[in-house]
Amino acid sequence: MYNFLQRLGRSLMLPVAVLPAAAIIIGIANVLKAMNTAPTVAEFIFQCGLAVLEQLGLLFAIGVALGMAKKNDGSVALAAVVGYFVVTSVLKPEKLAGILRIKEDAINIGFDQMNNQNVFVGLLIGLIAAFCYNKFSATELPTALSFFSGKRLVPIMTAFLSVLLSLVLFFVWPFVYDGIVAFGKWIINFGPFGAFLYGVFNRLLIPTGLHHALNAVFWFDLGGINDIAKFQSGDGAIKGITGRYMAGFFPVMMFGVPAAALAMYQTAVSKQKKRVAGLMLAGSISAFFVGVTEPIEFAFMFAAPVLFVIHALLTGLSLFIAALFHWTAGFSFSAGLIDFLLSLVNPVSNYPLMLMVQGIVFFVIYYVVFRAAIQIFNLNTPGRGDEEIADPVADPSESDENSAKPAGKYSAMSAQIIDGLGGKENITTLTNCATRLRLEVDDIEKLNKNQIKQAGAAGVTTSGKHNVQVIIGTHVQQVADEVEKQMES
Known part of the structure; x- marks a missing residue:
């Protein structure tokens, strides 16, 4: 089960990596709108970016299918597309109204979510497609049916299993949807403290890779929060609220993590500093510009787990502060400089520059706390004790x-x-x-x-x-x- 969940978390990264394209396109459109020039062109570009966000469910279906299959084969991607269209088409309210011969407004409102943005259905279909590939991609049928053997059988079996999934969801989906929405509203009702809890557990789950699954609840439309899509599109957004599950990451990733890297560099033994500098500099650049913090986090999370717990608590604190003062900014990939600059021209942002002020404060906090903890507890961070870095092997x-x-x-x-x-x-x-x-x-x-x-x-x-x-x-x-x-x- 652990390996399964870990692979699922990894698979979610594939569709998430597509989202920066939408953010850049929408960012360009927002710049044009802010300049109040060429409104037709701006709207055209905006709709182009929005087109990516409107296909999140389908993107997740394909990404999970490719990630969970034994090989990254095109047939499993095709199977995911087939399965997703089967489920989302038959469970549309207008289709169900015709099947049940009742009025459309009598259909549970949850079925309104059976569209190409439904990430939950995308996850299920991706798993089904991957299962069919792993199970049937090498299957040989009798001679009369041999044309459908092997990889051609994968989308066929996915379609059949998707019919069964549609039937199950017909009865179960209203309860699932209502439960997820209730959970989302429960977290929202915690306000800034809910953002704190999310930030802490987001970091603590990184070693397992399951933080992606947690992110899906808050960033996508699993519980009605849908922070990323609402922030980027403005559809249903509330200024000062939408983006609260993203904003607090900017001070941590752009400032906090590089400060932790600086503390580890300065506390390394003298003969190791040159080698540690290369590792920490590369990781800091990655964290600051694109928000990828794992190279630095993995450098200390197991060697000095107390630092990782501190890092998780500080991340939660950052989200709490940003949510408390309603400072919001958003991203499509991660909380780095590129996404922050795009946020500056997004009308949903609320006092985004205050996040940079908060970031400077968090740089000091991270540096002081990390350096003190390393020295007081004599922690084995890179370049110290058991974590001394050996000479690289010559190529x-x-x-x-x-x-x-x-x-x-x-x-x-x-x-x-x-x-x-x-x-x-x-x-x-x-x-x-x-x-x-x-x-x-x-x-x-x-x-x-x-x-x-x-x-x-x-x-x-x-x-x-x-x-x-x-x-x-x-x-x-x-x-x-x-x-x-x-x-x-």
């Missing part, structure tokens, strides 16, 4: 004329990671999320964490007897591609 290809090629850049790093994982024969599955390699191995006892870290990884975590995560950073895709290439060679 023998550097002197080769082909070393400038992208593959050569990660060749030695990937080779050493494979060796540290016990060799390619010990690796059974390989996938990646935004910053981590996610693997399953036959024998976890063959793992050599020090060797993997020496290759350039920010950290290594294990769970159960077979699951391994290697924290790489924002260049994880290139490393994953090279690891896969070497495993197949």
